[in-house]
Amino acid sequence: MNSLIPDLATTLAQVGNPPPTASIEQMNLFQAIVIGIVQGLTEFLPISSTAHVKMVPVALGWGDPGVAFTAVIQLGSIAAIIWYFWDDLRQVTMGTIRAAMTANYGSSDFRMGMGILLGTLPILVGGLLIKVFIPDFDNSPLRSSETIAIVSIGMALLLAIAELVGTRKRTYESLSLKDGVLMGLGQTLALIPGVSRSGSTLTTGLFMGLERATAARFSFLLGVPAITLAGLVELKGFFDGSMGAVNLVSLMAGLAAALVSSYLAIFWLLRFLKQHSTWVFVWYRLAFGAAILLALATGKMQNI
Template identity: 55%
Template sequence: MLRSWVVFTKWGQPVISDRIVANTCSSILCCAGQAHLQPASVPTVSRQFRERFERAMRRGSKQYVRLVGAIALGGLTALAAGVAAQPEAAPATGSIAVGNYNWVQAAVLGLVQGLTEFLPISSTAHMNVVPIALGWGKPGVTYEAIVQLGSVAAVLWYFWGDLVRLGRGTWHGIRSRDWQVPELRLTAGILMGTVPIVICGLLLKALVPDLDNTPLRGLTAIAIASVVMGLLLGVAEWLGTRQRDYDQLDARDGILMGLAQCLALIPGVSRSGSTITAGLFLGLERATAARFSFLMGIPAIALAGLVELLDLIESGFANAEALPLLVAVVTAVASSYVAIAGLIRFLQQQDAWVFVWYRLLFGAFVFWGIFSGWLTQ
């Protein structure tokens, strides 16, 4: 049985799908039956199959190139960090600890980060709970932020064509002073939606320098946030009208979803979860809310990761090696790309209740782990 991965180009439109493969198989079987009766038709069957296959591969090859490019971009990012901040035998006082993981552990954490960053289930929560449950210890804010750069590389590559169109449309609107150009309004919404989380993030970093060791990043906070945001997502799914598509987005949506994005500074809330929930409350279609959430996440995640990366380069590695971190980033690129494509397609056809129930069960699991003593704070 032939299967194929679903790959997207624009807004969730499949390039190579099971339908293409099924149609190709049907044609082969049908033509093969005719070929049994008429041997002279065999060359036609071969040519028909070859043409279909080559056409499908031409359409899909661009996406594979994007995926490879995204992996390379994420890898180069981590490699630059490793080269610029090689660990010393005796780290200087004040150096930053980012977790000491081997290659396998780093790959697992990169996979967890990539799969959960764009699903509305909180990557930060999973990046804290999973290694603690496995006995590896917490990775810390710096490690998480740097691995998130892999997710940024994936979303940049996945939406590259759309970002180019946004940039061109925005430039055209500015030059012609046409402030109603859709691309200009959308870009303004993304930028204005980024301002609140930047301000809140800087304030939090200044007021709570030792954020890793505060109750705000504890397992109890993660469990509570997971349950509360799960309930909010359920209410949004229940009450949302889902009448507005991507072409109807404006700056107001960016500002309101940007304010909701600030909640993601609390582990367990989920950046994509808070913005998608806000989008549903604003009447956006599910897939539209997800797409806009991903675009809004580019500057927010990139800024957070770059700030931590610069701090790491200045201070040096305290107890981590560059290559395992590189493995985590590259794994995050690939898994993030798959998560983006899968979530957009899923929300085009299904509702978000599966994520509501998952969040509730995940929160209950963390509570059970805390009270049973299996998960230590």
């Protein structure tokens, strides 16, 4: 057990001192699959996927997989959520169109569809504002190791409060347009690295009195447009880079691994929250943030 402590410190030190980037053409099949699994699992659990996709390969000595590879395998997560919720998405989409054509604005499908649409606007506006006012956001203090640690702890505390005070009485059928807007505002927090889109929306849902599984389900549906748009924007970096030397076999393997692990993560979380609380994620986030702060305080990690 004690051997885990220096290993963790070494891992965090490696994260703080940027390792060489593991370019797509150098990445082997096994590495691509492992990173794809990490992406899929952490994208939908209420923890930060950005930090984990970087930390795991660095801890294993593979280096940072880079934005290009991450952007491509994120498409697997997008495909998984659309696949899992295809029937829901089709019903809401068609129901919203029919309601708009017949002026049946009180239908549940219309409320759900408009809630998802309006709930997506805050994160889009927030993203655009960051592009305009913080053009060098990737190198800003908001992306520093210390910020990620503090945000992780802060979100853990918010989730804990939501778990304690949330009534958890409202079901999926009670969702309204207002719920979509409120959860959409909560989703905007995910623009800050370390927050986690799933974590911020799940926390918001619990504060709104939703059942845990209902909050997670609506969080996933609300996340479809945001995750898709974010993935497509990040994918631009892949096409802007050198595509000639891409290891297509590893790339496709990582994509497939992300798709399967994302689907399983969604499946597991929805069933887990029907019978269990979110405390396991609270404690995990607290430990994650505390470990980074400890590494910073002891000089094992640079605040970059």
